[in-house]
Amino acid sequence: MILTSVHAHNFLKYRSLELDDLPEKGVLAISGENESGKSSIGETICFALFGRTFSLSDEEIHKAILWGENECAVTITFKLKDGDSKHYELARFLDSSGNHSARLGEVGAGDAPFARGIDAVHSTLHNMLGFEIEEFMETFYLAQREITSPHGHSEVVKNMAGISLLESVDDDFRQEIAEVEQEIEKTQARMDEVVQQQQELALDSALLAKLEESQQSFTAALEEVETKSASLTEETDSYHEMMTKLLIARDKCSGIRMWMFLIAMVVLAAGACWWLLTEQPQNPFSLWLQGVVAQQLPALPLAKLLSGFLVTAVVGAVIYLLLLTRLWSWGGQVKQLEPKGAGLAELLHALADNELLVEKIAFSTESSSELQTEPEGSDPEAESGEITADETEEAASVISLDTPRPEKERTQNIARRTEMAAASSREVKHLAEEWLGWFRQKQQLLSSRLATVNGEVEDETRRVNENASLDEVISSLQEVIHNFEERIGERMLGCEIISGAITHFSHLFNRTIRELVGNTLPRFTQGRYEHLQIEPDLTVAVFSSEKRGFMALDEISSGTQRQIMLALRIAMAQTLVIRVNRGRQFLFLDEPFAFFDAERTRTSLAVLPELSDSLSQVWIVAQSFPEGSTFSREVRCDRGVEALT
Numbered sequence: 001m002i003l004t005s006v007h008a009h010n011f012l013k014y015r016s017l018e019l020d021d022l023p024e025k026g027v028l029a030i031s032g033e034n035e036s037g038k039s040s041i042g043e044t045i046c047f048a049l050f051g052r053t054f055s056l057s058d059e060e061i062h063k064a065i066l067w068g069e070n071e072c073a074v075t076i077t078f079k080l081k082d083g084d085s086k087h088y089e090l091a092r093f094l095d096s097s098g099n100h101s102a103r104l105g106e107v108g109a110g111d112a113p114f115a116r117g118i119d120a121v122h123s124t125l126h127n128m129l130g131f132e133i134e135e136f137m138e139t140f141y142l143a144q145r146e147i148t149s150p151h152g153h154s155e156v157v158k159n160m161a162g163i164s165l166l167e168s169v170d171d172d173f174r175q176e177i178a179e180v181e182q183e184i185e186k187t188q189a190r191m192d193e194v195v196q197q198q199q200e201l202a203l204d205s206a207l208l209a210k211l212e213e214s215q216q217s218f219t220a221a222l223e224e225v226e227t228k229s230a231s232l233t234e235e236t237d238s239y240h241e242m243m244t245k246l247l248i249a250r251d252k253c254s255g256i257r258m259w260m261f262l263i264a265m266v267v268l269a270a271g272a273c274w275w276l277l278t279e280q281p282q283n284p285f286s287l288w289l290q291g292v293v294a295q296q297l298p299a300l301p302l303a304k305l306l307s308g309f310l311v312t313a314v315v316g317a318v319i320y321l322l323l324l325t326r327l328w329s330w331g332g333q334v335k336q337l338e339p340k341g342a343g344l345a346e347l348l349h350a351l352a353d354n355e356l357l358v359e360k361i362a363f364s365t366e367s368s369s370e371l372q373t374e375p376e377g378s379d380p381e382a383e384s385g386e387i388t389a390d391e392t393e394e395a396a397s398v399i400s401l402d403t404p405r406p407e408k409e410r411t412q413n414i415a416r417r418t419e420m421a422a423a424s425s426r427e428v429k430h431l432a433e434e435w436l437g438w439f440r441q442k443q444q445l446l447s448s449r450l451a452t453v454n455g456e457v458e459d460e461t462r463r464v465n466e467n468a469s470l471d472e473v474i475s476s477l478q479e480v481i482h483n484f485e486e487r488i489g490e491r492m493l494g495c496e497i498i499s500g501a502i503t504h505f506s507h508l509f510n511r512t513i514r515e516l517v518g519n520t521l522p523r524f525t526q527g528r529y530e531h532l533q534i535e536p537d538l539t540v541a542v543f544s545s546e547k548r549g550f551m552a553l554d555e556i557s558s559g560t561q562r563q564i565m566l567a568l569r570i571a572m573a574q575t576l577v578i579r580v581n582r583g584r585q586f587l588f589l590d591e592p593f594a595f596f597d598a599e600r601t602r603t604s605l606a607v608l609p610e611l612s613d614s615l616s617q618v619w620i621v622a623q624s625f626p627e628g629s630t631f632s633r634e635v636r637c638d639r640g641v642e643a644l645t
Helices: 038-050 117-127 135-140 157-160 166-199 206-278 285-296 302-353 389-395 406-417 425-522 558-580 598-612
Strands: 002-011 014-019 026-031 069-079 086-096 100-106 527-533 541-546 549-552 588-589 617-622 633-636
Touching: 002 038, 014 038, 026 038, 026 425, 026 598, 038 069, 038 086, 038 588, 038 617, 069 558, 086 117, 100 117, 117 166, 117 285, 135 558, 157 527, 166 425, 206 285, 206 302, 285 302, 302 406, 406 425, 425 558, 425 598, 558 588, 598 617
Parallel strands: 026 617, 026 633, 588 617
Antiparallel strands: 002 014, 002 069, 069 086, 086 100, 527 541, 541 549
16 A cells, blocks of 8 residues: 555644645655644555544544544545556545545546445454454554564454464354363253252062062952853853753653553453453453452443553554654753853862962062062962962961952862753852952952052052153263363364464464565665564564574663664565555654664665665654755644645
């Protein structure tokens, strides 16, 4: 950036300031007494570029308005690159009420600036120049102050070295690491709470299986009892119905047999009488019979008697045959009904001989988890419906049954007679009632214990589900912590990479500064000092050819120190020009030779135009310059003059 004109109205000392046709190369000398307005020119340029000055902040900038006036205006024109015919105009306006405006446009483009307003001008100008006011004041603009060594940790130096953005990212990473570590602590605390809840739950992983096994045992036993009860009731009712029909059939058979016997006797008697009277009439019995008939029935002829006996015998035989047919019919029913008692007999044998599942279960009053199944091969007598003393010791507080199990021998005896349809319905019904009563007792006990076990299974299932939910929460929290740790690892790796990059760019920046100072310093010091040693924090030591070693700055004279610092500042200005790569740049030095002797001043003035092609326009402010000094432009300021043209 090369300035081609500077205009100001009512700004600082000047009511009117007009510097036109400024040379693009060489030294522009500004001289004059104290308070003559020399520094005001530099402040004017600074205000035009950034809307503030070195000595006045944004809040105090209204003080820059000339005393007694209400407004001020500053305009500069400049070029960006060599060979570029475009000139740009930057104007700012300020009043005592704090109203501040700015515009930026191309000279000759009319009244159509391409940026208007403070923010728009600031953003556009930064894109054009590549630096901010802080970098400008540490390099291209030396205000009237002590020339000091730049601070290695300042933002300006970091920006110039290209590490400011890296440090910003590094700070973001470290801040994010701290935030993630806090999140890990919170997540770990939450996970500790969940683990504590899980420990307080004290879940036995095998208990639910035991409870479900007990539940299945009770359910199966209850189903068995209900099935046996229903089967016994059905078979008993069937046997009673069968026995009712069987007794009727048997009674019918007995009656028919009796009638058949009587009729057989009549047939035999009538047939015998007819045969004797017909075939052996002289038989004593025949004679006796004829006499009895003649005495009792004197009017009955013998022929009719014989005919009556014959008819009686034949009719009796027919009736006998009919009764025989009925006997066969009722006898068939008896044969059909008698085997129907086998189902009840088989069931009774099974109840008497077989082991029931319900008899293998120990009913504990403590907890269903203590329910046990008797091992195989146990004593069958101990598996009866009555709980033994041994079972009491093993099962703890076993409930005794009020209804005893029906006797095995009696049940087997009735079963055998039932199989032959010899047991009475009453006898069978009485035995069935005993078994049903025993089943009801078992059913009540099983239902009571099953209800308890169901409740315990439900409660334990809830606890298992709660534990599973806690496991899922712990797993998800562990995954969150793992992801957080991965993020921390990634950020730490990023910090390591950034640290290496910062070190690399810092060394590169320091090396560039050393090389540039190595070209500048011998010219300022007439070859007495040629090399600087610059630490990473920009601490400076100078190599003395006379003493053949590096010396700290406090070991040399103040004038030499200023020459070294001036060389270092110019080197930093060159570095910034290289970094932004925007072409040639002006340099404004306010009182750089304040404590130089005439020889040092003359040497420095002679050297400045030759130091760098990139710093082609150099503004020098001083009260006076040595005789014989030549400049591209010289401006003389006067304490009593408010207009400078």
